[in-house]
Amino acid sequence: MSVRGKAFIAGAYEHPLRTIPNRTVQQVHAEVAAGALADAGLSFSDVDAYFCAGDAPGFGALSMAEYLGLQLTHIDNTETGGSSYLLHVQHAAEAIAAGHCHVALITLAGLPRSSGAGIGGAGRFGSAPEVSFENFFGLSIVAGYAMAARRHMYEFGTTSEQLAEIKVAAASHAQHNPNAFLQNAVTVEEVLQSKMVADPLHMLDCCVVTDGGGALVVVSPEVARKLSRQSVPVLGTGFAAKHVNNGRIDLTHTGAVVSGPRAFAEAGLSPRDIRYASIYDSFTITVLATLEDLGFCEKGKGGEFVSNGALQAPFGKLPFNTDGGGLCNNHPSNRGGITKVIEAVRQLRNEAHPAVQVPNCQFALAHGTGGNLATRMGSATLILGQEV
Amino acid sequence: MSFLPLADVEINNETQPFWDALHNNTLLLPHCTSCTSVVWYPRAHCPVCFSTELQWEEMSGRGTIYSYSIVAKGNGRWKESGPYVVAYVELAEGPRILTNIVGVAPSEVHINMPVHAVFDTGDDGRVLLRFTAAS
Numbered sequence: 382m383s384v385r386g387k388a389f390i391a392g393a394y395e396h397p398l399r400t401i402p403n404r405t406v407q408q409v410h411a412e413v414a415a416g417a418l419a420d421a422g423l424s425f426s427d428v429d430a431y432f433c434a435g436d437a438p439g440f441g442a443l444s445m446a447e448y449l450g451l452q453l454t455h456i457d458n459t460e461t462g463g464s465s466y467l468l469h470v471q472h473a474a475e476a477i478a479a480g481h482c483h484v485a486l487i488t489l490a491g492l493p494r495s496s497g498a499g500i501g502g503a504g505r506f507g508s509a510p511e512v513s514f515e516n517f518f519g520l521s522i523v524a525g526y527a528m529a530a531r532r533h534m535y536e537f538g539t540t541s542e543q544l545a546e547i548k549v550a551a552a553s554h555a556q557h558n559p560n561a562f563l564q565n566a567v568t569v570e571e572v573l574q575s576k577m578v579a580d581p582l583h584m585l586d587c588c589v590v591t592d593g594g595g596a597l598v599v600v601s602p603e604v605a606r607k608l609s610r611q612s613v614p615v616l617g618t619g620f621a622a623k624h625v626n627n628g629r630i631d632l633t634h635t636g637a638v639v640s641g642p643r644a645f646a647e648a649g650l651s652p653r654d655i656r657y658a659s660i661y662d663s664f665t666i667t668v669l670a671t672l673e674d675l676g677f678c679e680k681g682k683g684g685e686f687v688s689n690g691a692l693q694a695p696f697g698k699l700p701f702n703t704d705g706g707g708l709c710n711n712h713p714s715n716r717g718g719i720t721k722v723i724e725a726v727r728q729l730r731n732e733a734h735p736a737v738q739v740p741n742c743q744f745a746l747a748h749g750t751g752g753n754l755a756t757r758m759g760s761a762t763l764i765l766g767q768e769v
Numbered sequence: 770m771s772f773l774p775l776a777d778v779e780i781n782n783e784t785q786p787f788w789d790a791l792h793n794n795t796l797l798l799p800h801c802t803s804c805t806s807v808v809w810y811p812r813a814h815c816p817v818c819f820s821t822e823l824q825w826e827e828m829s830g831r832g833t834i835y836s837y838s839i840v841a842k843g844n845g846r847w848k849e850s851g852p853y854v855v856a857y858v859e860l861a862e863g864p865r866i867l868t869n870i871v872g873v874a875p876s877e878v879h880i881n882m883p884v885h886a887v888f889d890t891g892d893d894g895r896v897l898l899r900f901t902a903a904s
């Protein structure tokens with residue numbers, strides 16, 4: 382069964398704040414839910430399916446359904462870190478295609494900035510079987526991505542300057558986003574001169590730590606037709622779970638090697654059809670490896686690809702993260718997945734900031750990477766289009 | 770041996786022989802008698818062929834660095850430990866395992882560097898598997 386054209390993103394909302402003191406996490410979930418429903422022209426009473434991940438408090442979707450006051454016929458707690466919300470869109474599309482629901486609400490919210498969490502957050506390890514073999518070596522989230530970057534440099538000659546170009550492009554876009562946490566342009570030199578966190582990754586290779594959240598409303602074609610707001614069809618979806626594979630991990634590849642081709646096949650499109658891409662940017666290396674694995678350039682040539690202004694909106698070869706991304710704008714709850722979809726929706730609706738709006742943006746891609754490049758990750762790819 | 774923090778690992782019936790062996794300065798890993806895979810991390814079945822016919826086997830303790838990072842400043846109990854080296858060491862027997870490189874200046878560490886096992890034991894009996902430059 383393909384979900385192509387069987388579900389539409391009708392509402393998208395990003396919380397405007399990046400520091401939110403004196404509010405509960407569930408309260409922020411409710412605020413972004415209200416925002417996305419208002420954007421779609423729907424109300425809480427229209428929702429019959431609800432999706433959330435590990436950032437939701439308590440008993441996941443059941444606790445939240447009760448808190449929000451939703452009456453539901455379908456819920457989903459799928460947790461794959463920062464890629465959860467992209468996978469939720471896939472699951473919502475599948476549930477709608479199967480007739481289980483008509484209006485699916487997806488929310489993310491978190492307050493890591495106000496609670497003093499570091500880059501990447503504390504993680505939720507519990508008593509997972511791998512814990513005693515990984516977690517006692519001072520492996521910070523950054524150090525994991527740093528090992529992936531180091532290996533990429535070794536195998537392909539990628540440089541710190543090339544990684545810095547990714548931050549430079551994101552920062553140039555963030556200048557036009559009045560809500561972005563960091564709104565200043567930066568140079569390659571400034572990235573290289575920023576504090577080394579975990580060699581070879583500098584402070585400016587890392588995403589921001591922000592409070593906030595976002596929400597999406599995914600609806601059936603029948604509901605979409607009745608709404609006056611322009612909605613965005615889901616054309617292709619792909620997911621892959623990549624793990625250490627019995628200690629034979631390859632640090633240079635992400636799960637996008639699998640999720641990308643699946644999404645393109647479902648959409649009947651190829652990388653050259655994509656006019657705008659939201660690429661998960663927990664760190665600069667996340668973007669580089671993902672661009673290669675999605676087929677936007679040859680494996681190992683990502684450094685070259687990003688060095689010639691390819692990521693710059695609006696006229697680069699592949700404008701990316703025009704909201705400033707997780708590197709500059711927002712990485713709520715230490716997981717930016719939902720903001721990737723929200724900016725892709727803005728581009729397809731022609732509602733990105735005029736300075737970064739991609740002309741004739743017919744097809745967009747959004748990709749999420751949850752977990753850690755150095756251990757296990759959930760990779761989720763969405764291909765979205767314009768309503769016809 | 771090193772000055773990096775030791776930890777209270779969680780030991781269960783699947784992993785007890787691994788930790789017991791470390792106390793005896795030995796690296797034991799499960800070896801699949803069905804498909805010959807060396808299993809990492811230790812568990813009661815082979816994740817390659819799903820056989821439960823595993824045998825504990827002594828490893829050489831030799832390997833090379835697959836990748837690494839020099840962490841400037843760690844979190845929590847690692848706050849005062851930096852700079853320290855987190856690495857993936859590829860054992861001669863195949864598995865790439867997360868560890869620390871100790872007893873060598875971080876600036877000396879490089880990919881492909883030959884290393885050997887260090888059974889880093891505290892006064893309280895806690896032990897972790899780390900690696901140092903092969904002599």
Ligand SMILES: [Zn+2]
Nearest residue numbers: 801804815818
């Ligand atoms: Zn086997």
